[in-house]
Amino acid sequence: MVKEWIEIELSMFSAVLLLVLGRVITVEEAFSGFSNEGMLTIGLMFILAGSLYYSGLISHLSVFIFGRNGSSSIYKMMRILFPVAGISAFMNNTPIVAVLIPALRNWAEQNRLSLSKFLIPVSYAAILGGMCTLIGTSTNLIIYGLMIDSGIEGLGMFEMTKIAVPVMLIGLLYILIMRNSLLPERMEYIQDFKEHSREFVVVLKISDDYKGIGKSIQEAGLRHLQGLFLFQIERKGKIIAPAAPNEIMELGDRLFFTGIPKTILELQKTAGLVVMEDEQFDLKQYDSSQIRPFEVVISPSSPLIGKNIRRSNFREKYDAVIIAIHRNGERIKKKIGDIELKAGDTLLILTKLGFHRRWYNSIDFYLISESDEVPSKAQWRTFAAPGILIMVILLSALKIMPILMAEGLGVMILLLTKTISMEEVRKSIDFRVLIIIASAFGLAHGLTNSGVAEYAANIIIEYGSYFGTIGIMISLFITASVYTNFMTNNAAAAILFPIVLSMSQQLQINTRALIIALVLAVSASFSTPIGYQTNLMIYGPGGYRFTDFLKFGIPLQLIFIIISIALLYLFYL
Template sequence: MTLDFKMWYTLSLLIIMSILLIFDIIELEVLFFSILLLLLMGKIITLEEAFAGFSNVGMLTIALLFVIAGALSNTGMLKQISPIILGKENTRISHTLLRLLFPVSIISAFINNTPVVAMFIPTIRAWTEKHHYAPSKYLIPLSYGAILGGMCTLIGTSTNLIIHGLMIDYGMEGLGFFEISKIGIPVTILGILFMSFLGHRLLPNRKEPLIELGEHTREFVIELKVTQEYENIGKTIENAGLRRLKGLFLFQIERNGRRIAPAKPDEKILLDDRLFFTGIPKTILELQKIPGLQLTKDSHFNLKQYDSAEIRTFECVVSRGSPLVGKTVRDSDFRSKYEAVIIAIHRHGERIAKKIGDIGLRPGDTLLLLAGKNFYKRWYHSKDFYLIAVAETLPSKPQWRGYVSLGVFFMMIILTVANILPLLSAAGLGVIILVLTRTANAGEARRTIDWRVLIIIAMSLGIANAVKQSGLADVLAHIIVRIGDHLGVLGVLASIYFFTSIYTLVITNNAAAAMLFPIAVSAASAINVDQRGFAIAIMIAASASFATPISYQTNLMVYSPGGYRFRDYLMIGAPLQLGIGAIAIALIYCFYF
């Protein structure tokens, strides 16, 4: 089979694109857009074919699932199960990984794995810091477990949805919700067992240093009262996990009017104790949401369940001419005048050891506040403050909205599994309910969507159209068929699978799946077998990307938090990728040929 101009032109662009991706010379979206433009200029595809990916069913479904997953994460529904999953201290790594990875894979089967990993990263880091474990032993397995779980259902990964959309575009019947479970579940179980009993031994033991509070950090002081809801009453500071907190330090306890300072590790925490912490803003915001540690009772807000879409975090610097100067927080009537709650106070060069209400305010004091979203506009030009800045805000929602997000999630699954609505329609209905109930407002919905991922997916579908229209798909399919032909269908299937698997090492898995799909379809047609099995092989191969940090988005997400190096992924990921590939090929062959 000879190559004409269109084939050579398209092949040349694909080779150039792959080289630029390997050496990370150009941003991915810029590179894909440039390749699309060159394909248009070469008249390989039409304008409609180049940008048809933006109306692809799979791509649109991914956008809607980002919103639903974001609502589950922002309302705290996912975070509530984390302490139950990770268990207690002094548990063997193998047991902890089993406890972690099976639930993570189950959750990832129904929620896009990117937000699942994003939710668990801070939870695992906090747990490892509390118990002095190395996060490097847990974060790569977290990513891999989420990837494996995503291969069990239609909505588990964006790759599944891309292939689902392409199958429909090519005139095939779309995937059933649990169609790939017969392949994904056995593969997931074996992958988790490998990581739990062998894989973690191949990972480094790198512990993250604690953030040291000192002269180079801004220390805010917060006072919290111990109530009956606190689960660690009667335990020592050490056993309660309050001794080695990242970015926080418990420096004083006030008990019945008596100050205990410094607060020693063996000091017990009793009911009605007032705990004085110093720390950075983000960790203080997380600390005050712990059940049983109460900031204040008579505030305008429910500080445990406020809506972060309406209530924001601000840092304000008290000015020299402010009416607050010389008054205590209690006497200033701060909450009534400013409709805001002081969570913590920073004073340069001094660690304040008084109750928040008894602190006399001075010029230059920085107040960490919770206030309505209009606080900035109302007080920005006021002489009461030198400066007002929006601080880092942690996602927070009232508990009932968490139940709404959970209800929407299960409604979407039921409507899809029961064939009442297509997945796209069910997800769209779910997003409408979330917005109408203000569980996720329009702004939050836009922020939870990873627009970069969607743009890359849509443009990669355009490049895939060029691979098909130029005839290059048929040529490459013919080469792959010749490579595996001596082993029959199994050989061709294995060639397609491992060709895809290798390509995901240098390009994102969604782009690889989109570009290689037409080649797989052509290969199946060339040997006169069902195209469905080859489509699923592409989907599994593109998802099962473990050997490099750039091969899958969740791998890249854990790279810095785990302190990993490139070779760490290669050590555990390469054998896992090969093993998963062999098992998946055998299962696909048994079920589809």
């Protein structure tokens, strides 16, 4: 499990089956996790978090988070870390980090910054934020489910907040102060990304509702875009190239950008920047579950060759809208409608589902492939998704209904309003994580029934009791830190929960204090990339080595333990 020679979910499920075969646990105990309230709560939370992603809300927030170029390094980090931590308190942090990795990579490239200085801080901020509420991380919900399973009242939505928020703030302060001196500066991974990017040309016309009219390119924020470059402007038939940062933009200007498909699709959604007027396709608010981006390569025998895009009737014939064009790295300097198509041209198009099936065998195109998807919904659905999540949080926090029921109601509303589709639901659920969580309940029963939990508790008590209750807490945090950094936090929670219950019973210590200590301790996966999914996600893109996590994470781990124990002693002991 530690080495991950086999998949973690397979190893845990196999361990549960072995416990059944060895008659350590019953079949009912082995599979109790698959119907446990905590596991089902996590599954529904994946869908609620997915709705935020597929509505396009996170993409909008990422633009706000990064801010403008030219600000200080500390200010840039604050603009990133505090929103990430805040959002992670109320949704699964995995999709947050997943969305920010490519956005951060492009932003770091445009600003000539080292990506390795940002990704570990983002992952750690997501971990720290996730501790602050019951729904912030799947680990909290696992422990919630184990409490219910053990006949203990589950944790409240904000029960751990008074401990977790001060810990989070101190942790973020450590990251801000120490990242420059302890994190590596590696630039080659950003350069590799640029070298392997295929760039398209897109032309956007400024309409009267664009907020940048009368502003310079720099002031309008079009100078340092993520993965895009404004290389010329056409104004009343006159070409302005290169487009200088102080050039004032006017109504009717055509802006020529070169960039990668995903960033082009995001840019064309900007209010007042128009690719083309289309009565059937609303390019600003199209539903990405029904309309998808494709890249099509024009074949040598295509009837489109020699025709310009405006006269080719492309929209009517193929039921698709051309967004941008790629031609062997050439920066095409004509309006999209005036471009004469050639064999080998690659078109970035938006079209309805089924395009690949309809035109796969056609001589018109040499190759058809689905491009990077950009989440998009009607504007009201973009705001409906967070509104429904807030409703779920309030229903649970005010104890109007249990969290599982509140989440179920939220998911039902999302589906009925088509804020999320069934396909997006399936993509949102991480079944691998759910299998790990469900199997963890079986392992917890095995530890209890076999006496291992009681034995481990006795060891912790024996060595920790020399220093009283504080010593017990220190022993628990150190044990949990080792477990969570060298397996997964979910597995660590399941393994240590029965041990914590046994310690509470033997020492007559406040059970909830020990459980909250466990909630915090098993989430603190700072010292290795193994223990937490977001650490594994940023390991490759950041060009990190295992020792980078040890160097930056161990001091944070120690600070975390000291502050957490002090606050627990103040509030509970």
